[in-house]
Amino acid sequence: MAGYVELHAHSHFSFLDGASSPQELIRRAADLSMPALALTDHDGLYGMVRFIMEAREVGIQPIVGAELTTDGGGHLTLLVQDASGFSNLSRLISRAQLDHSKGEASLSWEQLEAHHQGLIALSGCRNGEISQAILRQDWPAALEAGRRYAALLGRERFFLEIQRHLVGSDRRLEQRLIELAEHLGLGIVATNDVHYAAPDGRPLQDVLTGIKHNLPIHELASLRRPNAEFYLKSPDEMQELFAGLPEAIRNTAAIAERCQFNLDLSAHRLPKFPVESARATLRELSFEGVRARYPQLTPRVVDQLEHELAVIGKMGLEDYFLIVWDICNYARRKGFPAKGRGSSANSLVAYCLEITQVDPIRHNLLFERFLSEERGGMPDIDVDFSREGREKVIQYVYDRYGEEHTAMVCNVVTYRSRSAVRDVGKALGFPAAAVDRIAKSLTRWDLEGAAGALKKEGDGLPWEHFAGLVRQIEGFPRHLSIHVGGMVITGAPLVEQTPIERASMPGRVVTQWDKDDVEDAGLIKIDLLSLRTLDVLAETVRLVQEHEGIELDLSAIGLDDPAIYNLMTEADTIGLFQVESRAQMQMLPKMKPTTFEDVMIEVAIVRPGPILGKMIHPYLQRRQGLEPVTYVHPALAPVLDDTMGVILFQEQVLGVAQAIGGFTPGEGDLLRRAMTRKRSYEEIEKMRARFVQGALNQGLSQAIAEDTFDKIAAFGGYGFCKSHAAAFARTTYETGYMKLYHAAAFYTAFMNHQPLGFYSPEVIVEDAKRHGVPVLGVDVNRSGARCTVEAGCMRLGFNYVKELGPVALERMEAARAEGLFQSLEDFCARVDLPREGLENLVMVGAFDGFGTPRRELLWRFREIQRQPEGGMRLAYPDEQLCFPELSDWDRTAQDYQILGLTAGQHLTTHFREEWIALGVVPSRDLRAQPDGKRVRVAGLVITRQAPETAKGHVFITLEDEFGTVNTILRPGVFLRYKPVATQSSLLILEGRVVHDGGAVNVLVERVRAGREEVTEALSHDFH
């Protein structure tokens, strides 16, 4: 290998100390005909997988490296020669990270001494230990350090790094380094400490430095790099720059030649599950499970099981299944639900191991969509746990496999328009008020909007420049967070596979790679997610057992109860998983689900994928028989048969790509990966030409081919796969079952896991009342810390009383365990509560059981407070003072203010008489109104929505004592009435009734506020 290879380069994964992505660096190196390039970010391998993937694509040799911070603050460049070097580098970074507080990584000499095999070290930039000693003119220290590194690594693996950035002090430093090299017999090597791909990256680099030090650029002084020389220079440039030191150039190529490491961790991906034979154990458990799941075993089921076990065996994934089985099994043993979601629900083995809860045979789910030898790629098992359960499960995994073998997958948090505007504006020293105003006006993803808004300002400041920088910084990593559930477990220690570091959550560690990197590197992640609905279901089961004496086994309930489908068809779905939103409620009466398959479609259809792909309308038309089922090509019939010729599920996208685009299974897998990743749209667009050509070959017209691909691209990653829809639909059905047959327990549990779902607790309470579950108010002698079931009713818990707080809940429970409270005075003597909390308890009637008017209780409480500690109790002058009871309206208003809801009459009952006089139609009578009829409706606003896909339309849902009313405001109407429509809690709307395939809406023409006093009385919950 001839010429020059850059061995010291930083990407934006040096976090605010590098202005180009790893991919840009690689592409630039390719443009410069550099045969290899090293990436050496600070204290991490964050960008390494992308770097390597891009290098493979453009045909450049990637060199894995990092610039580590050593104890004492020096910098040391480490490069990987081989697999042992990679393990060591990964371990060194992990230790440097884990042994110090977050963000303070530091490598100790002892660690380097123990784990340097396979690594080549360069002495680092000006901040290297040796350079620092020279710069402070401490020659003995420089000599000592040089000797120490040389003794540890030998002259083959330790080089003195020479950089020429045309800075005055460079020359002196260089001379001393060369002297030292000669003195110790060490080699020298030229590097450029690259911080951006091309010279024009410098302004951004300066901005990043400003952000890092929280200073405007003009105040950075020496913190900022002195000039624009820190770009990736061509071999010619470097050769010319180092004309007098050919050895330094030659050594770069020689070192590069020795760093031939190819990242593929698939051999280490999983630990062995601790059984003698994983194969035999998996087989045994599967057959045990299949007998339990299928009382009548058919040959079809057995054949399928054998087939799956054979494929799993060939792919060497037995341990993987056993590990996941063990995790789910642990959760269940501890009483926490576990339910697989995603593509694993296609697998019969997963079903038999109770990893998933849907029957793949019954629902026609295909195993090949989960695991296929032909397609390759690694399977992905995602499991939902209850929130409570998930924490326990993660701890179990740590304990079982050890902290060196497990970590959570990180999520790289990147700059979006808003954060970019703020940070860049500050670094450029722009007026803070203007920057703040612009940032606030932007949605999180609106980069174009940011650029436009900045350009419009134009008051003498370089806004264009600002906008340009904001555009460049978009997508730059800011910091790492924890991915929602991804966990990596490895056989060989994880710290040797990928560096890990502290997460912001105490006690947790994360990989330096995100989920896509982990997959590309060949590791397997297991997603342990949490789903609050599972907490609700688990609590409902407990409450049913406790109060109804029934032992429910949710996995055993059938899926063919017409009453449950009827609930959905009537859009009576508040509280039902996935189908309770306004959009779902509009769809359900048109869908009229009667089977489980229909529910699968229902949960999959109201998703951005089908919406953007414009699939909903044709599907409903076809379902209602208003349009024939057709296919653009006969080859699509088997792919889209289940969904009437319309793409609704993710795997149908793959099916279409194969059937008419002529994609191979491998290409199909690339498409799948593109669909499940961030920025999927661009990735998918790359495949357009391939698809269109395939379709043309099949005889389709250009227009149809393009149109079909448009649908695929729009669908992107925003759709469910069929098995995922099945897994979710099962949960939907179970929530329906609970709402219908165990309502008191269900609503109570639901109230105890807020916030959850689409509605506020107020809406849930009203729904409970309408479904025959009386709601009882807060009572000091009857309520618990949480809501409880009491003789078929729901008793509100103390958790809904504002200003109490968790400590107070405990105190009350503890005091009452010693005996019921006898009076307000007794309560005050035994429980120490904040004044606001106690007054709130009084005003919501928690002491009503003592038969004293609330106002009097309040007066008495204030008297108690006025007494000195242990002072005499006052005799109550009940003759002189008279406390009238609160009016009904006052009670309701107090309830809404303090609890956000009421156990009593709905707020709108107080206006009914007035509204009857105004001709307001109550919600329950709306359906009977003819289409197009002009009506007035009124109620409490429970949702206001302006979805992006609705192009300016606003949807408002009102609630009265009988139910809900859905209304639509066209953009013009909304703008005319915007202040009232967005601010009033109680609205009276006038418009026309629209019957739309079973859904009833009011198309609003006029808006007026209900009572201002209501808006004032209600908390922000209703805005």
Ligand SMILES: [Zn+2]
């Ligand atoms: Zn450095």
Ligand SMILES: [Zn+2]
């Ligand atoms: Zn550096």
